[in-house]
Amino acid sequence: MQELALLEPDNPSEALFQRLFRKHSSIMLLIDPSNGRIKDANRAAADFYGYAEDVLRTMRVSQINVLPDEEIRQEMQRAMQEQRNYFIFRHRLSSGELRTVEVHSSAIEARGTTLLFSIVFDITERKRAEEQLRLASLVYRNSSEAMSVVDANGMIMTVNPAFTEITGYSAEEAIGRHMSLIDSPRATRKIYRAMRRTLDENGRWTGELWGRRRNGQEFLRWLSISTIYNDDGSVQSRVGLFSDITRRREADEMIWRQANFDALTDLPNRSMFRDRLEQAIKKAHRADQQVALLFLDLDSFKEINDTLGHAVGDRVLQAVAQRLQRCVRDSDTVARLGGDEFTVIIGELAEKNSIERVAQQILHVLSDPFHIGGEQLYASASIGITFYPDDGTRVDELLKHADQAMYAAKAQGRNCYSYFTRAMQEAALTRKRLVTDLRRALAEGEFCLHYQPIVDLATGAVHKAEALVRWNHPARGLVSPSEFIAVAEETGIIGEIGDWVFREAVRQACVWRAGIDPDFQISINVSPAQFLHGGRDSGWIRRLEEIGLPGAGVVLEITEGLLMDGRPETIATLLHLRGYGIQIALDDFGTGYSSLAYLKKFRIDFIKIDQSFVRNLAPGSDDLALCEAMIVMAHKLGIRLVAEGVETEAQRGLLAANGCDHGQGYLFARPLPAAAFEEWMRRGKAPRPATAPIT
Numbered sequence: 001m002q003e004l005a006l007l008e009p010d011n012p013s014e015a016l017f018q019r020l021f022r023k024h025s026s027i028m029l030l031i032d033p034s035n036g037r038i039k040d041a042n043r044a045a046a047d048f049y050g051y052a053e054d055v056l057r058t059m060r061v062s063q064i065n066v067l068p069d070e071e072i073r074q075e076m077q078r079a080m081q082e083q084r085n086y087f088i089f090r091h092r093l094s095s096g097e098l099r100t101v102e103v104h105s106s107a108i109e110a111r112g113t114t115l116l117f118s119i120v121f122d123i124t125e126r127k128r129a130e131e132q133l134r135l136a137s138l139v140y141r142n143s144s145e146a147m148s149v150v151d152a153n154g155m156i157m158t159v160n161p162a163f164t165e166i167t168g169y170s171a172e173e174a175i176g177r178h179m180s181l182i183d184s185p186r187a188t189r190k191i192y193r194a195m196r197r198t199l200d201e202n203g204r205w206t207g208e209l210w211g212r213r214r215n216g217q218e219f220l221r222w223l224s225i226s227t228i229y230n231d232d233g234s235v236q237s238r239v240g241l242f243s244d245i246t247r248r249r250e251a252d253e254m255i256w257r258q259a260n261f262d263a264l265t266d267l268p269n270r271s272m273f274r275d276r277l278e279q280a281i282k283k284a285h286r287a288d289q290q291v292a293l294l295f296l297d298l299d300s301f302k303e304i305n306d307t308l309g310h311a312v313g314d315r316v317l318q319a320v321a322q323r324l325q326r327c328v329r330d331s332d333t334v335a336r337l338g339g340d341e342f343t344v345i346i347g348e349l350a351e352k353n354s355i356e357r358v359a360q361q362i363l364h365v366l367s368d369p370f371h372i373g374g375e376q377l378y379a380s381a382s383i384g385i386t387f388y389p390d391d392g393t394r395v396d397e398l399l400k401h402a403d404q405a406m407y408a409a410k411a412q413g414r415n416c417y418s419y420f421t422r423a424m425q426e427a428a429l430t431r432k433r434l435v436t437d438l439r440r441a442l443a444e445g446e447f448c449l450h451y452q453p454i455v456d457l458a459t460g461a462v463h464k465a466e467a468l469v470r471w472n473h474p475a476r477g478l479v480s481p482s483e484f485i486a487v488a489e490e491t492g493i494i495g496e497i498g499d500w501v502f503r504e505a506v507r508q509a510c511v512w513r514a515g516i517d518p519d520f521q522i523s524i525n526v527s528p529a530q531f532l533h534g535g536r537d538s539g540w541i542r543r544l545e546e547i548g549l550p551g552a553g554v555v556l557e558i559t560e561g562l563l564m565d566g567r568p569e570t571i572a573t574l575l576h577l578r579g580y581g582i583q584i585a586l587d588d589f590g591t592g593y594s595s596l597a598y599l600k601k602f603r604i605d606f607i608k609i610d611q612s613f614v615r616n617l618a619p620g621s622d623d624l625a626l627c628e629a630m631i632v633m634a635h636k637l638g639i640r641l642v643a644e645g646v647e648t649e650a651q652r653g654l655l656a657a658n659g660c661d662h663g664q665g666y667l668f669a670r671p672l673p674a675a676a677f678e679e680w681m682r683r684g685k686a687p688r689p690a691t692a693p694i695t
Contacts, residue, residue, distance in 0.1 A: 027120035050094030079105035168214030203227035265321035273335035295402035298340035382409035383417035450671035467505035551581025611645020
């Protein structure tokens with residue numbers, strides 16, 4: 001109040017001015033133009049600027065006006081001289097916010113002092129609306145997007161050319177009609193109510209909205225609505241700007257579908273499967289429930305593709321997908337991971353026992369024949385089952401465990417289901433460590449060969465030996481091939497191991513040919529997996545040529561499975577090796593699908609009678625009859641025989657008496673390292689031939 005004491009309090013008009021100044025709702029300031037200080041401010045000014053009245057009275061104009069001091073001084077001078085009726089400034093509030101204000105100032109006298117009496121009007125919103133209108137006008141003239149201006153009641157006031165191009169309505173047809181002219185039934189009343197509520201609250205709305213063209217065709221538009229207000233805050237008009245995004249939406253949906261769904265079966269693919277499983281896990285975690293994951297692999301699906309073609313195989317996969325979906329609820333997920341692998345996610349699981357019914361239902365529906373292209377086909381599946389959270393809490397963990405359980409189902413005979421167990425996990429970890437150790441073993445030279453003599457049963461002479469690979473593991477000691485060969489075959493490491501065995505075995509054969517027997521022959525086991533990649537035959541032959549070992553010094557022991565594979569490259573490789581003089585032995589004869597056609601086609605040199613026939617060999621036994629038959633048959637075809645697993649003199653005598661050419665087994669010697677084998681040979685440990693038939 002002390003600043004207004006500059007006025008004459010006894011003067012009625014000045015007293016009235018003081019009361020008006022204090023209580024008026026307009027923002028009022030008294031400013032000393034000589035120093036730019038605010039002499040007084042009313043309550044409305046304090047509320048607007050965010051400062052207390054007594055604080056405002058100590059401030060300079062430059063503390064609220066963003067103009068430089070010199071420009072402020074010049075503007076106050078113009079006001080004093082009444083050169084301008086009002087001024088537009090940017091004032092800064094205590095919060096830091098900038099507001100656009102219109103200031104009306106005039107000079108007044110107070111006890112010989114000239115002050116500026118300023119009334120401040122906040123015109124920020126008005127200026128904003130004017131700017132919006134200006135920008136809307138520019139958009140209207142230049143934008144390729146459709147634009148319309150409607151009044152407060154939604155009646156169209158004007159449209160731009162793009163509006164006509166998109167909707168088909170000319171300006172003459174649209175102006176004067178309600179904006180609902182282009183509404184689509186697909187945009188529900190609920191959507192319009194929400195839009196109206198947002199516009200009333202914020203003055204703006206942006207989003208997707210279906211529309212309808214003049215020809216009745218529906219289109220999707222991306223619509224933005226802005227509101228222009230009158231000075232009193234009422235709606236003057238609304239400006240709508242929209243573009244046709246129908247094709248973009250269709251393209252986006254197609255891309256999204258291609259990224260998340262399998263094109264063949266229309267099931268969720270691996271990407272969508274992971275997302276669905278993650279959501280099911282989160283939901284189960286919140287509700288303290290379980291989730292079941294079933295991993296399915298079709299049994300013998302490869303045969304369908306190979307025999308009937310991929311087109312038929314694809315139709316089988318489509319039919320399987322449809323049948324799987326019939327076995328689960330709408331809330332569950334059936335996905336195709338790729339190939340013939342499917343998964344089923346069953347959430348909100350109250351008890352595990354219900355999953356058994358689902359698994360049985362799946363096996364049942366897949367057992368029905370598939371009628372495709374005039375063919376009646378049959379398919380079955382092996383199913384692995386795992387549960388969240390008991391068997392894992394992460395997507396990758398559950399998928400891995402379900403996969404392991406599926407392989408356990410296959411091992412049980414297929415067309416069945418198996419639950420994941422911790423024992424499976426331990427076996428998988430052991431296998432993983434074994435694979436890692438196998439790769440290291442090659443680099444570290446941990447493999448070695450042992451040699452088991454093959455004895456001539458008629459003379460007792462030893463001119464042959466079988467090379468058997470052993471793994472000298474740094475922690476586990478000597479590891480038998482039965483523990484690692486299968487893993488090496490599955491992982492492809494068998495190729496490198498097999499090459500090493502071949503090189504080392506033929507090198508040793510050269511040594512023994514020079515020091516023991518010039519006709520010494522080495523037998524080498526060959527895995528079918530070694531023939532999956534071509535070129536080994538040439539490499540092996542080059543190796544023999546480098547060391548000067550003739551092909552007749554090597555016997556390759558193969559299985560019937562390799563012959564039954566029937567691949568052209570496999571056959572070509574065998575014939576190439578055979579043409580170089582390398583001899584072929586058919587291992588484990590009599591235990592598989594033996595075929596005389598194979599013996600003739602590949603000119604087999606040796607048949608190895610499996611030890612299962614030798615183990616219980618006795619006079620008058622069925623095993624002896626089978627051995628006799630194999631011996632007679634082989635000799636008729638010019639093939640020699642080697643009996644495996646000979647452990648007793650009785651077995652040796654029976655085999656020799658019936659004309660078996662060679663014997664191999666613990667009766668003669670266990671597999672020995674090269675040095676021990678040489679010592680065994682020098683000591684003449686080979687048994688003497690049988691002197692009389694044993695019947």
